[in-house]
Amino acid sequence: MEDAHVAQLNLEGKKNHAFFGVFDGHNGYKIAKYCSGHILDELMATPEYREGVYDEAFKKAFISLDMKLSEMPTLRSEGGTAIICVLLAHGEIVCANAGDSRAVLFRGDRAIPLSSDHKPTVAAEKARIEKAGGTVQCQRINGTIALSRAIGDFDFKDNPKIIWEEQMVTALPEVNKDRLTSEDAFIVIACDGVWDVLSNEECCDIVKKGLKETDGDIGLVCEMVLDKCLAPRVQGVGCDNMTIIVAQFKPAFFC
Template sequence: MGDTLSKPVTDKHTSTFETTHLNVGCCGMQGWRKSMEDAHVAQLNLEGDRTQALFGVFDGHNGHLVAKYAGAHIVDTLVSTHAYGDKAYDAAFVETFEKLDSTLDANQELRNEGGCTAVSVLLTASQVICANAGDSRAVLCRNGTALPLSSDHKPSLAAEIARIEKAGGCVQNNRVNGTLALSRAIGDFEFKENTELPWDQQMITALPDITINEIGSGDSFIVLACDGVWDVLSNQQCCDAIKDGLQQTQGDVGLVCEMVLDRCLAKEAPGIGCDNMTIIIVVLKPAFFGSSTSS
């Protein structure tokens, strides 16, 4: 890659949060890239509910400003929707992604600043709701097994190709119009200029896929990360690394985040492991279930 440094920036920006119900670690590392374009959000005690929280990872491309904007505004945008108040969380996420996208489109200072993936997890007392647009990813560790909460949106997928071509684009070398290596994102408005089609049918769309899973006592943690992590580790490898790390560190979730990023960092560039990396680990504590969890 032409945008790699001679040596990686391995400084990590780590934060941890803990309530009676959750233990959360967040970590970002620039790595071999010349700039850091990721953003993330971790909002606990959402709307005053200690079992409700929102987490998100936003992987920027062609700049960091869209990712920063999405991370800064997703919580307020989500909770302000009528669907959220009605607990129609799937509809609330769709409306939220559309609002973030349309607001950026109307912002002359930001609309030409690239785009970002967005994977978000809303945690309630009984459910984990995931909304994803792009190739960042969320995974739930259930009884030690990785359960994917999202699917990557790549231009090579048949359904994505059909939408891209209908909107007037093409897929070349697994990239939209030969340039963008993902098929859904917030921003990237140069791919959203077909005035005959609605927002969710553009070449690049911000429309998220939504999954809803009931939470049980066998669920131990949720991990969200950008593709810089998933390019190196499979879902199961990542869950195994986190599980082992939590045991080794006696539950130091921030340190475990750093351990995962160190494991994913390439020893030399270019190649896999040279991207920006951001990870959030959400450990569900026994009090979350009202009884002990199994790992």
């Protein structure tokens, strides 16, 4: 298992503050595990976090953590990890993503994506890859790696002529923000092992029905989603590592 996750409720003692993260490791688990244990501290250490400028705080935290890992001999050769984090603070939903994991908000009766998948074939990603000296072959960077943003993967961050954020594989996250509303029911955060099988709408539909059938048992609901991904109908697609977090909003959260 190369995945890791973190879920911190009542962040800084505040009942309506929370932090969630999913880390989908590849070519080893160590960087995913390290990130899960350090990203929140890295985020909260930025001046921007204290100022409530969460998008810039996330960007600094991801890059800082990535650069620190690049200087650790015991970890820099241990592959990499896709990383997606969701912060709930001061009535905001802030999602920071680098890779192909995904977060989806279920609001009213709609599945609203909070992130975009970072694949080498996306035009903006491909342009950065080529500018950094790479190519996109068979939907992979240099025919090797199938995502264009990640922490780690330092073999793809060795062009001395360009800044860290513009390397073939960058740790710079894409950050999206939204305001919390009373219509918000839950957020699903999961790695690509889930999204390769289920659409945003399919996943949210399973969660919605599961919450009703299990009287809000989040653990059972997550099992229902993963079981669906492993069902015979997927014809062997559901064989990747799979990690999922479901964060359900209770009415008291909005008080």
